[in-house]
Amino acid sequence: MNIVIPYVKSTIGFLGIIVGGIAVISIVYFFIMFFVVLMRRGHQFRKMNNDIVKEYQETKNGELFLEKLLAMDMKPKDMQDEMTWYLNIATAFNVLGKQNECIALFKQLEEVATEKDKEYIQNSIKFVQEQSEKDDTH
Incomplete structure (x- = not known):
């Protein structure tokens, strides 16, 4: 304040500096809060999704895994979260022996995936097809 006061000759100028x-x-506060909201917008979905995946890894119950994924009340907030959710559903289909549904979902995802994700999805399709062929020969 002592730095500004000698240069301000009127009360209106002083109030202008305060208001400014x-x-x-x-x-600045608005932009910081906006950034924080953007960073946290998918947090609840990811937490719920991760909890379901952890539970599946512990129990290996594919039916419960699929049921919980489809019953999630939180929906993905961005493309990456949505891709993860659908990949988990495809995994559940595969675990349950529903290879046709799994491959169909992978092919739908492949159409909207980024290059990095496309390669992963294509490899997953090959894996499921190979797994399905092995099951057919046994």
């Missing part, structure tokens, strides 16, 4: 300072602080 409050406006700048408010704008």
Whole structure:
């Protein structure tokens, strides 16, 4: 304050500096909060999804895994979360021996996937097809 006061010759100028300072602080606060909201928007979905995956890894119950994935009340907030959710559903289909449904879902995902994800999905399709062929020969 002592730095600014000698340069301000009127009360209106002084109030203008105060109001301007409050406006700048408010704008900075708004952008920080906006960034925090963007960072956390998918947090609840990812936590719920991760809990379901952990439970499946412990129990190996494919039916319960699929049931819980389909019953999630939280929906994915961005493309990557949505891709993860559908990949988990495809995994559940595969575990349950529903290879046709699994491959069909993988092919739908392949159409909207990024290059990195496409390669993973294509490899997953090959794996499921090979697994299905092994099951058919036994």
